[in-house]
Amino acid sequence: MTAAVPIAARAREGGRLASPHALVAVSALALLVAAFLSVSIGPTGITLASLPRVLAAIASGQHDAATAREQLVLLDIRLPRLLLGAFVGAALAVSGAMMQGMFRNPLADPALIGVSSGAALAAVATIALGNGLAGPVTKAFGVYALPFAAFLGGVSTTLVLVLMVGRSGQLSVSTLLLAGVAVGALSGALTGLISYASDDRELRDLTLWMLGSLSGASWPKVLAVLPFALLIALALPGLVRALNGLLLGEAEAFHLGIDVDRAKRIIVLVTAAAVGAAVAVAGVVGFVGIVIPHLIRLVAGPDHRVVLPGSALLGATLVLLADLLARMLLRPAELPLGVVMALIGAPVFLHMVVKRGVGGG
Amino acid sequence: MLEARHLTYTTGSSTLLRAVDVGVRPGRILVLIGPNGAGKSTLLRLLSGDLKPTQGQVLLDGRPLGAFAPSELARRRAVVPQASALSFPFTVLEVTMLGVTVPGFGLSDAEAGKAALDALASLDMTDLKDRSYLHLSGGERQRVHIARALCQLAMPAWRSGQTRCFLLDEPTASLDLAHQTQVLAALRRQADAGHAVLAVLHDLNLAAALADDIVLLARSEVVAAGSAQEVLRDDLLSSAYGCPVRTNQTPQGDRPFVLPPAVFATHVARPARSLANGGGAHVLAN
Numbered sequence: 001m002t003a004a005v006p007i008a009a010r011a012r013e014g015g016r017l018a019s020p021h022a023l024v025a026v027s028a029l030a031l032l033v034a035a036f037l038s039v040s041i042g043p044t045g046i047t048l049a050s051l052p053r054v055l056a057a058i059a060s061g062q063h064d065a066a067t068a069r070e071q072l073v074l075l076d077i078r079l080p081r082l083l084l085g086a087f088v089g090a091a092l093a094v095s096g097a098m099m100q101g102m103f104r105n106p107l108a109d110p111a112l113i114g115v116s117s118g119a120a121l122a123a124v125a126t127i128a129l130g131n132g133l134a135g136p137v138t139k140a141f142g143v144y145a146l147p148f149a150a151f152l153g154g155v156s157t158t159l160v161l162v163l164m165v166g167r168s169g170q171l172s173v174s175t176l177l178l179a180g181v182a183v184g185a186l187s188g189a190l191t192g193l194i195s196y197a198s199d200d201r202e203l204r205d206l207t208l209w210m211l212g213s214l215s216g217a218s219w220p221k222v223l224a225v226l227p228f229a230l231l232i233a234l235a236l237p238g239l240v241r242a243l244n245g246l247l248l249g250e251a252e253a254f255h256l257g258i259d260v261d262r263a264k265r266i267i268v269l270v271t272a273a274a275v276g277a278a279v280a281v282a283g284v285v286g287f288v289g290i291v292i293p294h295l296i297r298l299v300a301g302p303d304h305r306v307v308l309p310g311s312a313l314l315g316a317t318l319v320l321l322a323d324l325l326a327r328m329l330l331r332p333a334e335l336p337l338g339v340v341m342a343l344i345g346a347p348v349f350l351h352m353v354v355k356r357g358v359g360g361g
Numbered sequence: 362m363l364e365a366r367h368l369t370y371t372t373g374s375s376t377l378l379r380a381v382d383v384g385v386r387p388g389r390i391l392v393l394i395g396p397n398g399a400g401k402s403t404l405l406r407l408l409s410g411d412l413k414p415t416q417g418q419v420l421l422d423g424r425p426l427g428a429f430a431p432s433e434l435a436r437r438r439a440v441v442p443q444a445s446a447l448s449f450p451f452t453v454l455e456v457t458m459l460g461v462t463v464p465g466f467g468l469s470d471a472e473a474g475k476a477a478l479d480a481l482a483s484l485d486m487t488d489l490k491d492r493s494y495l496h497l498s499g500g501e502r503q504r505v506h507i508a509r510a511l512c513q514l515a516m517p518a519w520r521s522g523q524t525r526c527f528l529l530d531e532p533t534a535s536l537d538l539a540h541q542t543q544v545l546a547a548l549r550r551q552a553d554a555g556h557a558v559l560a561v562l563h564d565l566n567l568a569a570a571l572a573d574d575i576v577l578l579a580r581s582e583v584v585a586a587g588s589a590q591e592v593l594r595d596d597l598l599s600s601a602y603g604c605p606v607r608t609n610q611t612p613q614g615d616r617p618f619v620l621p622p623a624v625f626a627t628h629v630a631r632p633a634r635s636l637a638n639g640g641g642a643h644v645l646a647n
Contacts, residue, residue, distance in 0.1 A: 104446055241462050248459065249446040251411050256513070257435025257463040302449035 017299045020306040027313035031086070034320040038085065039078045041324060043331040044069075081217035085323045086316035087225050088214070088282045089292075091274040093315025094232060096289025097296075097307050098267050101243035103173055106297070109289050110275040112180045113268055114161050115154040117187035119279040120210065122153020124191045127205045128198045146209070147221070147280035154276035157183060162268055171264045173250070212283035212338030214323050221281050228277040235270045236308050239263065243304040285338045287345030288315050294352060318344075362386050363408060363438070363526045363557050367417035370403055377403045379581045380417070385557040387524045390548060392568040393561045394592075395578035396602050401561045402443065402530055404578065408559065409440045409528050422524050435463040438526035439510035443534070445502070447494055454490040456505050457481055460512030468516070480511040483547055485540070499535040507532055507544060514556060527551050529560040533567060545571050565619040569593055577601055593617040 018026070040051055054070045092110070099108040110116065126149040161183050165176045195206055242263035245253030254260050278285070296310040319337070322344055326335040364384040370377045378400045385391045385408070393401045406412045408419055410426045419426045421437060429437070439460070447456070457477040461468055468476070481487050484504045489497070494505065507529070514527055527548070533541045548571065552558045562568045568575055568589070575592040577585040579601035585592045598606040598619070608617045 104448060106449070241464070244459060244462065247447055247449050247451070248456070249442070251406075251440075251442055252445055254411065254431055255409065255435060255438075255440040255442075256459060257432035259431045297449065301455065302451055303455060 016301050020300050020303065020310075023296065023300040023306060023310050024313065027310050027317065031313050031317045031320075034317040034324075035082055035086070038082045038320045038324055039074060042073070042078060042327055044073050044077075076219070077217070080219050080222045081214050081323070082320065083222045084217045084225065084281055085214050085319045087222075087229050088278045088285060089288055089315035089317065089319030090312040091225075091228065091232060091278040091315075092285060092288040092319075093292040093311035094236065094308055095271040095275045095278075097293035097304070097311045098239065098243065098271050099289070100293055101246055101304060101307075102264060102267050103177060104247060104249070106294055107290065110271050111184065112177060113272065114157040114180050114183040114187065115272050115275040116279060116284060117184040117191070118157025119150040119154035119276060120284060121157075121187040121191045121194075122149040123209055123279075123283075124194050124198075124206055125149070125153075127209065128194045128202050144220070144224075147224070151276040151280040154279055155272045157187065158268060158272035158276075162265065166265070171261055171268070173264070176268075208336060209283045210338070211336030212285040212341070213326070213334070213336050214282050214319075215334055216281075225277045225281055228273055232270060232274050232312075235266060239267060239270075240304045240308060243267070243308075247302060282337065285319070285341055287341050287349065288318060291345045291349050291352075292318060294349070298352065362420075362422060362524055363559070364420050365404065365408060365414075365417065366420065368404070368407055368414050368419065369416035370400075370407060370412060371415045376581055378407070381578075381583050383408075383576055383583070383586070385526060385559045387555050387557045388552055389573040390552045390558040390560065390571055391574045391576060392572035393559065393576050393578060394563075394565060394568050395584075399578040399601075400581045401578055405440075405528055405530050405559065405561055408526075409438065410434055421526070432464045435513070436466070436516070436525075437523060438528060439513040441503075441506050441510045441529040441532050443530040445506055450493040450495050452491050452493060453481065453486060453497070453501075453505050453508075454478070456494055457490075457508045457512055460509035461516060463513060463516070466516045476512050476515050477508070480508040480515065483511065483543075483550075484508050485543060500537065500540060503532065503535055504540065504544070507547065511547060511551070514551060524557050525555075526557045526559065529558075531561050531563060534563065541567060565593060565598070569616050569618060589617055593619065 050067065050070060054067045054074055057067050058071055058075065095110040096108075099110050099112060100106050102108070103112065123146055126146050130145065161176070161179055162171065165171060165179050195203060198206065242253065242258045242260075245256045245258045246260070246263070248256075250260050253263075292315045293307055293311045296307050296314065300306045300310065319341070322340045323337055325344075326337045326340045329335055329340075362384055365381055368381040368383075369379055381400075381404060383391070383404065393404060395401050403412065407414055410419070410429070413427065421429065421434075426434065451459075454474075454477055457480055458473055460480070461473040461476050466473075478487070478490070481490055484507060486501070486504055486508060489501060494502065497505065510527065510529070514525060529548070532544055532548075536544060545567065548558050548560060552573070560571070562571070572589055574587065575585075575589055576583055577592050577597060584601050585594075585597050593608050595606060595608055598608065606619060608619050610617055
C-alpha cells in the first residue's frame, strides 16, 4: 500500500502499521536506547566519552581514582534506578494489558481491582501512624516499612475482593468491576480520613508518595522486586491464549477450551502482585497501563502474543524516559515521576482516543 | 452421541427448562425450534457445557459433560454463539485462527493458517480475511464465528470413534439468502463428515429444509420431536407459537413449508378498510 493512503484508511482494512516481529524488535531497540540514556545522563554528569572507561574500570574490578565518583554514581545510583524503572514500567504496562483483556475493555486499569487504592491506603496509614501507634513496627522495617505496607495493602485488598466476588464459585467480571469501584471508594474515603488527621509534614510525605518517584532506588529494592519480575515472566506465556480467547467473551473462551475461572484468578493475582510491587517501590504512577497496551494494539493488533511482550518492553522504555525527564527538567531538583508520566501520557492518550476511537481499530 | 437426559434448569424462581430429553446423533442435524423464550438457547448452553443443569444431565458418548476438562471438551465440540462481545480490532483471519488454538491440536502456524483460510473460503469470506472484525456487518461477523467453529472442528479428531459436536445458536439470523444457503450447506457437510450437529433456528422453512430431526420447544418443555413432517404440523405449531399457523407442502411433497401467519391474517382481514379510522376492533373481531 502506498504512503499516500491515509493511516485511517489502512486501519479500516484491518491493515496494521507494523508486523508483530517488527514491533517487538523496535520496542526492544527503544528499550536499549532508553536504558543507555538512563545510565549515561543525570544531574551528576557522566560524559559519553568517559563512559567506556568507567565501564572498563567496573568490569576489571580495578580501582581507578579518576573515575571513582562515576563508578559510584553508575553502580549504586543509576543502575538500580534503571532496573527498578524498567520493572515498574513493564509490570504496569503488562498488568494494564491483562486487565483490559480480561474486562474486554481498552480503558480497564489495574486500579479497577483495588490494588492501587489498597496500596495507597496502607501507605498513607504507614506514613501517618509511623510516628504514633505503629511506631515500633515501622521502625523495625526502617525505610522498607512504606513499600512493604503498600505491597501488602494492594495485594490484600485484591484478595479480599476476589474472595468476596468469587464466593459463589465463579468470578464474575462485571461483579468484580462494580465491587472494585466500591472497594476503591471505601479505601479512598479511609485514605482521606487519615490524611485529614495528618500533620503538615506527613501530608507532604503522603502527597509525594502519591505522585510517584524512582528516587529511592537501591539494590535491596531491586532484589525485592526480582521475584515479582520472575513471576510475571513465568505466568505470561500461559496467559496469552486465555487472554485472546477472553477477548471474544467468556463463553467463547470456554468453548475454545480455556478454563476461564482459573485463568481469571491467575490474571487477577499476577496483576495484584505485579502492581503491588511496582507501587511499593515507585509510588503511584499512572497512565503506563493504559497508554502502552493501547499503542501496541493500534500498531500491531490485539493479539496478546504481541501485546504482552510489546507492552513489557515499551512500558519499561516509557518509564525510563519519563524518569530521565523527571531528573533533568528542573535539576538538581527532581520532579515526581507520576507527574511527568501524566504530562506525557494524558495528551498522547487524548490524541489516540479522539483520533481513533476507543476500540483503536 | 450428545444427549440431554431429563434436563431441568431453574434460575431464581423461574424454570427455563423442564425435564427435557434430546439426543444429537453423529451424522445427523437436529434443529431446535420454538417461540421466543421457549428455552432453546438455554438448552444449547446446557448442551455446550456453559450452564450446569439443575437436574438431569448432559452426556457426551455416555460421559457427563462435567467430567470433561474444558480443553478436552473443546476438542470434541465447537459452538457458535448468538452474538459475540468482541470489541478489539482482530482481523477476520485472526478471529478464525482462534479456532485452532485449542490445546492438544498442536498445529504449526502454517497449518493453522491453512485451516483458517479453508474455513473462510467455504463461507465466501476469503476477500475479507484482513478486514478488522470491528468493521464487519452483522452478517459478516456471524460468518466469521461460524468459520472459527468450522476451523475448530476441522482439526484432527482426538481419537476416532468419538462424537464431535457442532452447536449453533441462530447461525442464519442476520444472513441474506445466498449466505443462509451457504451456511446450511456447511452444516450438512459437517454432518456428512460424521459430526453431530445441533442448530437453533427461528426460520421454520430453513428448519424444514435442513433438519434430519426437529425438536419443538414451547413453554420450557419439548412439545414435539421427530422428522420435519411429524413436527411441522398446523396444530402443534399454532399452539406452540400462540397464533394460527398453516403449513404447506413443496410441489415435490417432501418438505413442509410455512407462510408467515401475518400473510394469512391480513388476507383474512383485508375487507377492513376502516382500519385507518379506528376499525382495529373490527379486524380483531374477525
